Amino acid sequence: MELKQVHKYLDLYFEGQATIEQEAILMDYFTQPVIDVKLAQFKPYFEAITGERKETYNGQLPVKPSSKNNWRRAVAIAAVAVFGFFITQINDTQVIQPTTEELVFEEFKAHMYFVSQKLNKGHEGLAHMETFNQTANKFIKTD
Template sequence: MESNKVEQLLEAYFEGATTLLQEEQLRTYFKGSNVAPHLESYIGMFSAFALAKEETLDVPIQLPKQKKKINYRWLSGVAAVAVLAIGLAVQFINKDNDNEIFTTYASEEVAVQKTKQALGFMGKMFSESTAQLGTVKEFNTTTSSFFKQ
């Protein structure tokens, strides 16, 4: 093989652009006896590749046992069904007690009065909190005029 062609193949080989056939041509060239003197330094490299290709490992490889993975999606589905079943069971058990009204007051009039007081208190608190929103509105107009400039 010509020295120029071998140099081109070597350059392509080191760039990783050779085919398997071209690599085989390089191996056979460097195994032969008529290697160009300036390419003799590559003989050792290609002979080492040939030796490495013949080496084998006779010891069997033992892979560690893999732990069994738990399918959490399936497990979460089972948990959801269990919660649903418990919820439905509680509803059916308490179905008999739905007609009873549970109160903590002695009479309905007291309960109505306490409810009116609680709603009045909530209305008063709501009115006070909305009065404070005027300050927030003023803050918004101040910052918006600052950023417009």
């Protein structure tokens, strides 16, 4: 390698104008065991760079998560839960302030329920009468 050329490439390098090929030539030059004394000051830096390039990732490599669906499901469940929570929140706030129409309707509903209960009671009583009639028919022949 021409020393003149190395100097030229080095100048380009520090100006940020060197091409990748020229930078590669510089790397090769500076990683030689013996270099020109005038350039010795730059050697540690280029050596550090080549050392750094060799560093590899040794950590865990996440692969395609088999739990991908689980993950999505979890998100879906969380979304539904949050949604549900908000819905109940909304309902709660509505119950706190019922309109007069709603109040009247609730009152009416309560009355109707009361009437329905009473009617059911009467119906049950009639059911007894029906059984009585059937049993009585067994003994009393009208023919």
